[in-house]
């Protein structure tokens with residue numbers, strides 16, 4: 001008889017997004033994204049971080065103060081990195097698993113790349129203009145978004 005406690009597709013892909021987030025150097029919020037084809041093949045992944053060649057130790061990670069000395073002008077969002085890391089594969093009809101709801105800038109890239117569905121874990125910035133604008137665009141173009149439903153509270157990986 002087969003095992004019963006295996007991971008569902010959603011748990012597998014969100015688990016991978018959560019693992020990717022653990023690569024983030026951001027002391028504030030670590031975000032991960034995993035993009036999957038309609039036939040459940042992983043196409044690409046990403047996490048939030050500084051652009052390649054902009055060294056983590058030389059870049060600001062502050063949230064407040066002189067804008068030029070905060071992370072916001074520099075950091076690449078997880079979803080944006082995942083889209084850019086596609087390795088030439090089409091993202092048409094794909095599903096994006098994101099540990100945090102995508103912002104308006106990532107929403108634009110999500111739309112333009114042909115992603116059709118977003119499954120997100122957290123939506124802690126739901127009240128910000130960025131997320132309101134993001135949902136407005138998703139609604140307009142018919143991209144569906146749904147909150148990830150937690151079933152297994154814990155997935156343990158021991159190394």
Ligand SMILES: Nc1nc(=O)n([C@H]2C[C@H](O)[C@@H](COP(=O)(O)O)O2)cc1CO
Nearest residue numbers: 026028029031048075077078101102103
């Ligand atoms: N959807 C998102 N994907 C992301 O990768 N990010 C990144 C940008 C920053 O590095 C961090 C947010 O930092 P903080 O403001 O919570 O300290 O997460 C942020 C959002 C929010 O829209």
Ligand SMILES: [Zn+2]
Nearest residue numbers: 077102103106
């Ligand atoms: Zn974004």
